[in-house]
Amino acid sequence: MPTIRVQTEDFDAGVEVARIRAGRADVGAVAAFVGVCRDLNDGERVSSMTLEHYPGMTERELGRIVDEALSRWRVADATVIHRVGRFAPSDQIVLVVVAGAHRGDAFAACEFVMDYLKTRAPFWKQEATAAGSRWVEARASDDAAAERWQAPGRDGA
Amino acid sequence: MTKVLYFAKLREDLGCESESLALPEGVDTVASLRAHLVARGDPWASALAAGRPVRAAVNQQVAKPETPIANGDEVAFFPPVTGG
Numbered sequence: 001m002p003t004i005r006v007q008t009e010d011f012d013a014g015v016e017v018a019r020i021r022a023g024r025a026d027v028g029a030v031a032a033f034v035g036v037c038r039d040l041n042d043g044e045r046v047s048s049m050t051l052e053h054y055p056g057m058t059e060r061e062l063g064r065i066v067d068e069a070l071s072r073w074r075v076a077d078a079t080v081i082h083r084v085g086r087f088a089p090s091d092q093i094v095l096v097v098v099a100g101a102h103r104g105d106a107f108a109a110c111e112f113v114m115d116y117l118k119t120r121a122p123f124w125k126q127e128a129t130a131a132g133s134r135w136v137e138a139r140a141s142d143d144a145a146a147e148r149w150q151a152p153g154r155d156g157a
Numbered sequence: 158m159t160k161v162l163y164f165a166k167l168r169e170d171l172g173c174e175s176e177s178l179a180l181p182e183g184v185d186t187v188a189s190l191r192a193h194l195v196a197r198g199d200p201w202a203s204a205l206a207a208g209r210p211v212r213a214a215v216n217q218q219v220a221k222p223e224t225p226i227a228n229g230d231e232v233a234f235f236p237p238v239t240g241g
Binding site: 082 | 166
């Protein structure tokens with residue numbers, strides 16, 4: 001049963017990896033990704049960042065992305081935790097954990113969830129810099145990263 | 158009535174996070190609602206102008222310009238997403 005959480009509180013990746021493995025001897029691989037707030041973006045120092053989202057749609061969209069990952073790859077379970085609110089550089093923002101029998105499917109499903117999350121889940125970042133605050137603009141490279149999963153054969157099927 | 162939500166920079170540019178409106182005759186898609194809002198003049202006209210990168214959702218699902226809408230739906234407009 002996938003776990004989807006949107007929260008202001010921090011998370012502990014070790015706790016979540018242990019949780020997804022608990023009582024499952026069929027799990028041979030756990031892939032985890034942690035996204036972190038950086039102090040530099042587009043050449044400017046970032047002193048803090050604020051993340052807003054669309055309550056309700058966010059959870060549903062993350063659920064749809066995870067369901068698609070679980071149907072495309074042979075993986076057993078997934079956890080997505082995305083924080084919202086105010087962040088300082090080095091703060092953790094997002095965690096994706098995927099557990100399965102083998103690493104290939106776990107790695108691929110984890111990367112897929114992150115690529116789709118970046119382009120589909122309704123979150124928006126605003127950065128505070130010395131020049132004032134600015135909304136982060138979407139990157140074409142993120143769209144390209146998500147689109148490559150639509151190419152035939154990307155799920156090993 | 159249809160609930161319309163605005164997020165992030167769009168919410169700031171419009172000075173509005175949500176409103177309820179009765180869909181006029183002929184406003185039955187995301188694109189026609191957007192055009193209806195643009196017809197109000199600024200700040201709607203500039204924030205939602207054709208060519209601006211505005212995304213939409215209907216009932217919390219990603220929508221396209223041609224996605225149908227009806228009274229009672231929840232429609233959201235927002236900039237391209239930047240989470241993760």
